Amino acid sequence: MKKELRQIVYQKYRGHCAYCGKKLKYSEMQVDHIVSKHFGGENDISNYNPSCRSCNFYKGVNSVEAFRNILRTIHTRIVKSFIVRVGIDYGIVEIKDFDDKFYFEKVKNERKIC
Numbered sequence: 001m002k003k004e005l006r007q008i009v010y011q012k013y014r015g016h017c018a019y020c021g022k023k024l025k026y027s028e029m030q031v032d033h034i035v036s037k038h039f040g041g042e043n044d045i046s047n048y049n050p051s052c053r054s055c056n057f058y059k060g061v062n063s064v065e066a067f068r069n070i071l072r073t074i075h076t077r078i079v080k081s082f083i084v085r086v087g088i089d090y091g092i093v094e095i096k097d098f099d100d101k102f103y104f105e106k107v108k109n110e111r112k113i114c
Helices: 003-011 053-059 064-072 074-078 082-089
Strands: 030-033 048-051
Touching: 003 048, 030 053, 048 053, 053 064, 064 074
Parallel strands: none
Antiparallel strands: 030 048
């Protein structure tokens, strides 16, 4: 991907991951295909989102809706870990439901670059 296009993707949500909203360093940004190439997604700016490594890895080739469904149940899987249960018991860890909105949806009314 050309540097100019990568910079446009980075600015799409002002340097934030389109999914979790985490502030990204340009050098750490990964470019996610909104519709994966596996499912016919194009190499086009309208199909690119800036993503952190975690979201890009966890979304994989899934659609945005499939990724949302995965996140809806993540809290039930997290608490299966013994260390997390200990953290909950001691008030160190708090598990919350996913609010069902990605960062790009929360900021959709704000002006974005592309």
